[in-house]
Amino acid sequence: MPNRNHLPEFAGLRTFDFPSREELGTRLARAGYEAEERGLPKPDALPPDEAFMAAKAEPGAFAWRLRLMPFGDEEDFRTYLGRFIAEIDTAAVTALIIGNCWDPGPANDHVDAVRDALTEHAGAFPALRALFFGEVTREEADRYSWIAQADVSPLLAAFPRVREFVVRGADEMTFGGSWGTFTLAWNVPRHEELRRLTFQTHRLDPVVVRGVLSSDLPALEHLELFLGSADGDGASPEDLAPLLAGAAFPSLTSLGLRNGQDTDALVAAMADAPVTGRLSVLDLSLGTLTDKGAQILLDTPAFLDLDRLDLHHHHMSEEMTEQIRSRFTEAGVAIDVGGRQELEEYEDDEYEYEEEPIYPAIVD
Numbered sequence: 001m002p003n004r005n006h007l008p009e010f011a012g013l014r015t016f017d018f019p020s021r022e023e024l025g026t027r028l029a030r031a032g033y034e035a036e037e038r039g040l041p042k043p044d045a046l047p048p049d050e051a052f053m054a055a056k057a058e059p060g061a062f063a064w065r066l067r068l069m070p071f072g073d074e075e076d077f078r079t080y081l082g083r084f085i086a087e088i089d090t091a092a093v094t095a096l097i098i099g100n101c102w103d104p105g106p107a108n109d110h111v112d113a114v115r116d117a118l119t120e121h122a123g124a125f126p127a128l129r130a131l132f133f134g135e136v137t138r139e140e141a142d143r144y145s146w147i148a149q150a151d152v153s154p155l156l157a158a159f160p161r162v163r164e165f166v167v168r169g170a171d172e173m174t175f176g177g178s179w180g181t182f183t184l185a186w187n188v189p190r191h192e193e194l195r196r197l198t199f200q201t202h203r204l205d206p207v208v209v210r211g212v213l214s215s216d217l218p219a220l221e222h223l224e225l226f227l228g229s230a231d232g233d234g235a236s237p238e239d240l241a242p243l244l245a246g247a248a249f250p251s252l253t254s255l256g257l258r259n260g261q262d263t264d265a266l267v268a269a270m271a272d273a274p275v276t277g278r279l280s281v282l283d284l285s286l287g288t289l290t291d292k293g294a295q296i297l298l299d300t301p302a303f304l305d306l307d308r309l310d311l312h313h314h315h316m317s318e319e320m321t322e323q324i325r326s327r328f329t330e331a332g333v334a335i336d337v338g339g340r341q342e343l344e345e346y347e348d349d350e351y352e353y354e355e356e357p358i359y360p361a362i363v364d
Helices: 021-037 050-057 077-087 111-120 153-158 206-214 263-271 274-278 291-299 318-330
Strands: 013-018 062-066 095-098 130-133 164-168 172-175 180-183 196-200 222-228 254-260 281-283 308-310 334-336
Touching: 013 050, 062 077, 077 111, 111 153, 196 206, 206 222, 254 263, 263 274, 263 291, 291 318, 318 334
Parallel strands: 013 062, 062 095, 095 130, 130 164, 164 196, 196 222, 222 254, 254 281, 281 308, 308 334
Antiparallel strands: 172 180
C-alpha cells in the first residue's frame, strides 16, 4: 500500500479517532504500568482527555475515524457506532472514516454488517458530506487483497448528500470457516451530489468499472480508479470506453487511472479520446509507463494543456524522464516524474534473456 499510516486529513479536515473500548482499556493499562514504575497506585479511570473534549465540543471541525482493534475484549462495530452517536453530536459531523472495523477477529463484524449498521443509522448523520469506507493501513492489513469489501451501493443510497466517497479493499476476498467470500460491488443508478469518487484496490474488477461508468453522476468532478493488476485481468481501455468517449460524467475535470497494468495502452487510448481535452488534472501514477507511452504524451498536444500530470512510479528511462519533465514544465504543467523504477539490463552475447515483466506498484 502506498500509505503506511492513517490519513492526517480527510475532506479538508484534520482527522480524529473516536476511541474503542479496547483502546480505552489499553490506555488505562498503560497508565497503570507507568504509575507502578513511579511507585504510585494504579488509577481506576483515565483522566479527562483534553484533546477529545475539544473535538467533542466542535465535532464538525474534524473528520472522525472509527477504528476497532482486532484483539482483546473489543466491542462489535454496532455497539461502537451506537456509543459514538450517543457521545458525539453526529448531526454536525461532515466527514467520517471507517477504518479497520471488520477483521475476522472474535468480536468484530463482517464488512457487510458494518455497512448495514451505517446505513441503518444514516439519519444520525444529516450533515455528512465525505465518507471513507475501508481506511485500513499497511500495518493493519499489509496488502489491499487482505481488506475485505462488499457491495458499497447501499452507502450511496443512504447518504444522498455525500460529495466525496472513497473505498479501499480487495475486489474479492475469501476467509476460511464461516466467514465466507466478500466481493466489492457497485450498483448506483444515480447520485445527485457526488463530486469525488475513489476506488483503491490491487485489482479493480472490470464489472465494477463498467458499473461505475454506467452510473448517472452529474456532479462528479474527480474520478480515481486503481486499476491493476499484474495478472492482466484488471480493467482495460475497452472497459473505460464510455469514460474516454466523454459520454460519462459531464462535470469531470480530474481523472486518475492509477496502478495500471498497461499504462502505455491507457496513454494511447487517451491520446485522441474526447475526455482528455476536458481534463485539467490527469493522474497515471503507480503504473507501468515506459518510454513508449511517454513519447505519446510528448506528441499529443492535449496532454500539454493539462494543469497537472502525475506520473510517479514509472518505468521510463532517465533520458525520457528528463525530457518529460522539461517539456511539460516548459508548457506550464505541474509534473511529477518521481519514483523511477530501474529495469534489469543484460549484456551477454552468449545467452538470450527474456524481457523482464514490469508491474504496477500494487499487485496484491
